[in-house]
Amino acid sequence: MVMNREKITAIILAVISIVYIYGTYQMPRFEYVRLTPGRYYTYALGIAMLVLSFLMFIRNDIKSRKWETSPEKLKTIGVLTGILLAMLPIFQYLGIIVTFTIGSAAMSRYLGWRRWSTALVVFGVINITIFLLFTKVLGIYLPLGRLPDAILAMFIGEG
């Protein structure tokens, strides 16, 4: 039997549904709660997914595929995801404006924009605008970041 992406997905989904049903089974039973609709509901979902994954396996519907991949495409998606993931742990330290400006400029550069300076200016302006919109207009607090806070404190002084 040839395993294609539909069949592999069907097997993965079947495993997910079994784990899901097992998760429902593992839920504690409460002595004084006579009716637990949530349990029936999640059992029903798990079973429905199991049935659908079986149907997907036997139907092997390859006509509904809309997108094909290639090593080049995977590389682009991988690099963009990598930049995103690299930005997230450091942004609490460097702050939204600095991290996201550099990260966006890096993405832009990878996508074909040649001039770092333009990218940094464009994304810097966008970032500062969004930051001010959230903090000043909408009243939603966004952290400036520990490093920018520390630098500001050095110049302006604490409090």
Next chain:
Amino acid sequence: MFSEIIPHLMHGFSVAFTFQGLAMVTIGCIVGTLIGALPGLGPITAIAVMIPMLSNFEPAFGMILMAGIYYGAIFGGSTSSILINAPGVAGVVATAFDGYPMTKKGQSGKALCIAAISSFSGGTLSVIGLMLLAPVMAKFALLFGPPEYFSLMVFAMFAVTAFSEGSTIKGLISAILGLMAATIGIDLSTGYFRYSMGLAELQDGIKFLVVILGLFALTEVFTLSVKKEKSEKDADYKHKVTSLKITKKEGKMIVGPICRGSVIGFLIGVLPGAGATIASFMSYAAEKKINKDPETFGKGDPRGLAAPEAANNAACSGSFIPLLTLGIPGSGSTAVMLGALMAVGVTPSPQLMTNYPDLFWGTIASMYTGMIILLIINLPMIPYFARVLWIPKPLLLPSVVLFSLIGIYGVGFSVFDLFLLVLFGVFGMVMKYIGIPPAPLILAFIIGPLLENSFGQSLTISQGGLWIFWDTAISKTFLVLIGIVIIRVIWKMVYSDTEES
């Protein structure tokens, strides 16, 4: 009937004509038109990136803003279809059939003008239909209890998957995945934390904005980043907006298609699951069939442009009927709106019209002003708006990522949510690779808690008996309709097998 509606409509205008109401509809229309005009970015992304800002507004104004973005994006989507043959949303694919050939003939301005007039007419006629039909539906909706609501939601989900393009099984898998994801977090009947894998961040469940922006905005960014640019030959037509003037003869020619397209669009838009895409294709096909010279269609016939444009905008307004009267979304876009309303404290239910008259009538009234604003934006200013197509991809795509990241962080201040956003973005690409449509997942994820809640309430009423869903006429009707949809699905599967063999 009119005497009943007019006082309510006046109340709606009193909401829509406030400074905030007018500002929201104007911002919504502009943002919608701009984002809709960008190929690949549709109304769901446009609405989703604006959601973090909604918490500061009253639900009625938030809804006016989202509605403006929705019909603005459908309105604006025609620009990229006509100018560069790259539809921004599925609902405007049929627009390109005759719109792009008109551009090739050097009539891009004329095509944009016809699209704007048709969209305006279709949208306005449909709002009148919405205004007349919604109160009737809302009265009917008062008969709904938990079992009826549950059956209706299941029906809506089946309808969305049955009508969505591609494999129905994959559509259903998408919906069940959405429902499963929605069960993560606290179980309301026992207070137990389900499927949270011991992570404190998952105990409140996954935020719907994370799912939407991940599956739509981020996935679109990934897709567009690997998409090859159009050839130089195609690029020659780009950005050339010629004279917007249309002749008297052309004006007369498009009246019929606009009227027919509006009726078809509205009726299809009301049905859950159908929507702008099916409406525009059906009206195009109908127009081609009833005309004496069908061979001109596809070669730049204004009628072939007017009919789908009127239909997709009419469908867009029509899709508000199930949302506003029954509290049930019939499409991915309206599901996102419902999710946003839930996030600002509105409880979606069939009593939405009674409980939130400002939201209900304010939204309907704002659509009249919205259509006029869109006509103003899309007629004299279209050459300027078309310039968004000039934004280079390397600058545009990171900007969408930026909006998504800051939007998510601004809502929950959680870095975990940002990781989850990236995860959903990658998952969206995997879904694309397998051919699983994302819209049923979004719809199911948003109505999942409501579905579970009404299921629980029904079982509590019946003391655990499932017969309650077959006990009332309304619920029974929906169950029969679900049965018909299932039979249709099986028939489709068998039929496609026969065709293959």
